[in-house]
Amino acid sequence: MEGPIEIRGLTKVYGGGFKAVDDLNFVVPKNAFMGFLGPNGAGKTTSIKIITNMLSATSGEAIINGINVMSDPKMALADVGAVVETPEFYPYLTPMETLLYLGSLRGMTNTEITNRGRDLLDMVKLTEWKDQRVGKFSKGMKQRLAIAQALLPQPSVIILDEPTSGLDPRGMVEVRDILKELRKIDVSVLMSSHLLNEVQEVCTDVTLINRGKMLRSGSVASLLNEVKAHKIEVRVLSPPALEVTNQLRSFPGVKEINYMSDVVFNVDFEGAEAEQAGLLLQLQGMGLKVVSFKESGLALESLYMSLIMESR
Amino acid sequence: MENTSSVNNRERLPSDLSQTASVIRYDLLKHLRSKRLLGLLVIEVLILVLMSVLPTLLGVDLSDTSPADYMAIYVNYVDLLLVIGVTMFAGDAIVSEFQNRTGYLLFPNPVKRYVIYLGKLISTVVVITLMIVVYYGVAALATLVITGESTELWVYSMLFAICYGVAAAAVGFFISSLMKGTTGALVLTFFLLSMILSIVAFVLMMADIDPIFVLTTTGSAISGLMTSPYPSDYPDIGQSLLVIMVYTIVLTAAGMLIFKRREMVS
Structure with a gap:
């Protein structure tokens, strides 16, 4: 399978023998918005740094639009916009000057940069700050500016490393709104994150990694179909008797029952939607007056947790 | 946001030379807007004012001094200014990209x-030339x-400086x-250019080895050039320029290689 970003056998061993990325393979399909998911220390940022030529790989290849980043980084990154970690800006430059600098390195004319820069600064809500030096900007403002500079050359590939990391709730919402805008344009995105709701909200595809190894890669829809483990929150009108709880534990698919309060309990359950409906009927059949019966947590989270547990 | 298909970013990518010009332009802007340049100008002004005004205030008559001798008083401080200037503008130029995360x-x-x-x-x-x-x-x-009066000797000294x-x-x-780290750099x-290399040169002299290949030894030619004829106990100009060239080429090549291989780890 080919795509704008192809990762083949990527391995990174740091000094001391620590293997941060271990024979990683995945492809970002054209125009996909791929979430790159994994717990802290899984190797997401290391992989992204290799793809953006900030780290060298011990072995393997990172290919962008058919060009190997390791052998010709300049040409490989020509059509890439990237936000890696939370970059710092040159404090003596204004946002527009920053865009003029980075745009000039890409061969954009001053007029082109100014026109596009104006639109982008408007999009990331920095228009009123465009002539202020970046030195005193907040983290959220810098992150928005970082996204603007990544979009400046109208790249066909965008790489984002935890773009909402460290932002306050308002900043996260603002950045997430910008990310959703990216889905509307002709661009392939690779975005690392450990925020499952963020990935489920904005991504079309997902690659899960842990300990530097790829666990699963595919469209969000196909991965969600694989989810068998569910956490179901049940609220009943009155506390169930002990024998009812014991009886519940013996139901097919029920793995665990945890009481949150006298009348609220979580059921760790394995089964498809039909089995879930069956469980509800059984609860009611046991005389429990069910007030609410809902899946708690995200489906992607269930898959993520089960894959992470399996990989340990 | 526009569709990206109309833009060919690979075709319009500028040459290395053109990109170097962009880096020079925006790095100069950094220097021009920095407090360091202002600080260095203040030091320059302070030295110049002290040298020019203080003797007059103390009633020292220097009008009979030859222009070369008088100018040499100023030139004696060029070495120090260069050490300060290089420390301020070169010392953390590369490492700051890593430590300050602008990389x-x-x-x-x-x-x-x-x-x-x-x-x-x-x-x-x-900036240093300026x-x-x-x-x-x-x-x-x-x-x-x-x-x-004036003398043309300062022009040679300046070009060498x-x-x-x-x-x-x-x-x-x-x-x-x-x-x-930036502080360490x-x-x-500062200490390499102001002390360490001079100590090395001194020790070499003690061991009867000509320290001409130590960069700071060649720096004394800046003052030597203010004397005509050029004093024989000063480092040979031709050799000094060769040493300067070797230092520039070798250290620049080595620095580039280290920078190229350096990883953005933290």
Whole structure:
């Protein structure tokens, strides 16, 4: 399978023998918005740094639009916009000057940069700050500016490393709104994150990694179909008797029952939607007056947790 | 946001030379807007004012002094100014990209590391040259006012000082590409150029080895050039220029290589 970003056998061993990325393979399909998911220390940022030529790989290849980043980084990154970690800006430059600098390195004319820069600064809500030096900007403002500079050359590939990391709730919402805008344009995105709701909200595809190894890669829809483990929150009108709880534990698919309060309990359950409906009927059949019966947590989270547990 | 298909970013990618010019332009802007340049100008003005005004205030008559001797008083401080200038503008030029995390902004762009290195080095050389030219210019003017005459010797001294400044900047950049922190890089650059290399030269002399290959030894030619004929106990100009050239080329090449291989780890 080919795509704008192809990762083949990527391995990174740091000094001391620590293997941060271990024979990683995945492809970002054209125009996909791929979430790159994994717990802290899984190797997401290391992989992204290799793809953006900030780290060298011990072995393997990172290919962008058919060009190997390791052998010709300049040409490989020509059509890439990237936000890696939370970059710092040159404090003596204004946002527009920053865009003029980075745009000039890409061969954009001053007029082109100014026109596009104006639109982008408007999009990331920095228009009123465009002539202020970046030195005193907040983290959220810098992150928005970082996204603007990544979009400046109208790249066909965008790489984002935890773009909402460290932002306050308002900043996260603002950045997430910008990310959703990216889905509307002709661009392939690779975005690392450990925020499952963020990935489920904005991504079309997902690659899960842990300990530097790829666990699963595919469209969000196909991965969600694989989810068998569910956490179901049940609220009943009155506390169930002990024998009812014991009886519940013996139901097919029920793995665990945890009481949150006298009348609220979580059921760790394995089964498809039909089995879930069956469980509800059984609860009611046991005389429990069910007030609410809902899946708690995200489906992607269930898959993520089960894959992470399996990989340990 | 627009569709990206109409833009061919690969075709319009500028040459390395053009990108170097961009790096020079924006790095110069950094220097021009920095407090460091202002600080260095204040030091320059302070030296020039002290040298020009203090003797008059103390009633010392220097009008009979030859212009070369008078100008030499100013030139004696060029070495110190160069050490301060190189420390300020070269000492942390590369390491700051890592420590201040601005590398996360710059490095994912389609630009080769050596282009960044060269652009920054050239902009530093431009600022140091500007600093030297201004200093010599004002000193020459003061010499003309005080002694009523001028000498062309300062031009040779200035040209040599600029060459020495280029090599010193190469030393600063090399240290900057090697060190992990800005403070360490600044301190090492300062002490290497002001003390360590001089100590090495002194020890070599004690061992009857000609220390001409030690960069700071060649720096004494800046003062020597203010004497005509050129004093025999000063380092040979031709050899000194060769040493300066070797330092510049070797350290720049080594610094570029280190910078190219350096990883953005933290």
